[in-house]
Amino acid sequence: MLKGFHCDSHIGLPKIKFFQKLKFSSQLFMRFAFFWLLLPFIFTAGCSDEAQKRVVKPAEGFNVEIIEEDGMVLIPGQTYRRGNKFSPGNKKIYREESPPHMVTVSSFWIDKYEVTNAQFKEFVDQTGYVTFAEKRLSKEVFPNAPPEQLVPGATIFSPPSNDIDPWASNDAWRWWSYVPGANWQSPEGKGSTIKSRMNHPVVCLNPDDAKAYAKWAGKRLPTEAEWELAARGGLKNAMFTWGDEPKPDEKWMANCFQGRFPANNSGQDGFIGTAPVGSYPPNGYGLYDMAGNVWEICSDFYHPDYYSFFTKMPHPDPNGPEKPITNDELQHFNRYGTCPLPRDGVSELTYLHVTKGGSFLCHWDYCLRYRPAARHYAEVLAPTNHSGFRCVRDSE
Ligand SMILES: [Ca+2]
Numbered sequence: 001m002l003k004g005f006h007c008d009s010h011i012g013l014p015k016i017k018f019f020q021k022l023k024f025s026s027q028l029f030m031r032f033a034f035f036w037l038l039l040p041f042i043f044t045a046g047c048s049d050e051a052q053k054r055v056v057k058p059a060e061g062f063n064v065e066i067i068e069e070d071g072m073v074l075i076p077g078q079t080y081r082r083g084n085k086f087s088p089g090n091k092k093i094y095r096e097e098s099p100p101h102m103v104t105v106s107s108f109w110i111d112k113y114e115v116t117n118a119q120f121k122e123f124v125d126q127t128g129y130v131t132f133a134e135k136r137l138s139k140e141v142f143p144n145a146p147p148e149q150l151v152p153g154a155t156i157f158s159p160p161s162n163d164i165d166p167w168a169s170n171d172a173w174r175w176w177s178y179v180p181g182a183n184w185q186s187p188e189g190k191g192s193t194i195k196s197r198m199n200h201p202v203v204c205l206n207p208d209d210a211k212a213y214a215k216w217a218g219k220r221l222p223t224e225a226e227w228e229l230a231a232r233g234g235l236k237n238a239m240f241t242w243g244d245e246p247k248p249d250e251k252w253m254a255n256c257f258q259g260r261f262p263a264n265n266s267g268q269d270g271f272i273g274t275a276p277v278g279s280y281p282p283n284g285y286g287l288y289d290m291a292g293n294v295w296e297i298c299s300d301f302y303h304p305d306y307y308s309f310f311t312k313m314p315h316p317d318p319n320g321p322e323k324p325i326t327n328d329e330l331q332h333f334n335r336y337g338t339c340p341l342p343r344d345g346v347s348e349l350t351y352l353h354v355t356k357g358g359s360f361l362c363h364w365d366y367c368l369r370y371r372p373a374a375r376h377y378a379e380v381l382a383p384t385n386h387s388g389f390r391c392v393r394d395s396e
């Protein structure tokens with residue numbers, strides 16, 4: 001599949017190999033150049049009024065002072081333990097989270113909420129920005145791709161009509177489909193609309209789209225280390241953003257998936273798909289949806305073994321592995337435990353970027369990743385309807 005994506009890191013993409021042979025062509029260069037040409041305008045558009053800083057009450061049950069400014073929260077610089085080596089509760093192994101290690105992060109501001117459709121629309125209205133999912137891919141750039149995979153579109157959750165065992169095979173395409181016409185304005189494809197969902201998180205974007213928005217807003221994407229620190233909400237080593245209890249007082253604390261994945265979503269937590277941002281309790285830093293709702297794209301490249309590399313070469317404010325990898329290389333790692341270095345001619349469109357926090361599709365038994373330590377990835381090639389983002393900016 002050309003614009004492939006899958007929910008779980010152990011599942012391989014079946015048809016992406018031809019990308020490894022691609023050169024970084026002039027058309028791809030033009031795609032990136034387009035964003036840069038816009039910058040003089042969008043930088044001006046992103047300037048905001050003078051900020052008002054105020055101290056707000058901490059979230060109930062947490063002794064953390066929160067300083068808030070223009071919809072962002074100041075996270076104080078600190079050293080914390082990143083990652084997780086324990087079973088998160090469902091006895092599954094999430095080895096990409098190990099080994100846990102100490103990380104020092106400088107102070108930074110982070111958005112209280114995931115970026116919404118309304119916010120992204122303002123960006124598009126002001127700049128004319130066109131997202132990756134809205135563009136047709138060129139036959140010249142992807143000579144081996146079937147024509148039906150070159151049309152604009154995104155990868156959309158498409159559950160089967162009957163119960164299936166998600167562990168029965170490695171084929172996540174049993175519940176994902178490439179849908180022509182799907183994009184941030186029509187997240188389920190042609191005929192779908194966000195009109196009644198303007199306060200929901202924007203989806204169907206790739207990392208470049210998220211970066212373009214962040215630049216326009218005078219912000220940037222968070223590093224993985226920043227994101228996890230913020231998600232932990234002042235708690236030390238807790239399994240979830242709210243503590244260690246999966247469902248305290250029988251209350252769902254995040255928008256995730258109940259029922260039998262993938263065919264039967266009971267929506268017991270109130271939402272089958274995305275929820276309006278801020279529908280669930282905030283964490284100790286007053287941040288919403290750091291667990292569930294939509295995955296949040298970070299600036300780091302993804303490598304499943306990065307934490308092992310990092311523990312050998314720790315440094316403050318880590319920003320991910322220098323060498324990006326592709327999905328093919330990830331599958332090689334999952335099979336053999338080693339990861340070949342990227343080769344010349346590999347398209348940047350196949351590089352994996354870190355995503356954090358899980359989504360409305362994360363399930364206790366299948367993908368228990370609505371946890372701060374959990375790690376997953378997004379491809380530039382594969383916008384999906386369960387991935388979004390929020391922004392950060394440096395602290396002066
Ligand atoms: Ca839900």
Ligand SMILES: [Ca+2]
Nearest residue numbers: 289292294357
């Ligand atoms: Ca989220």
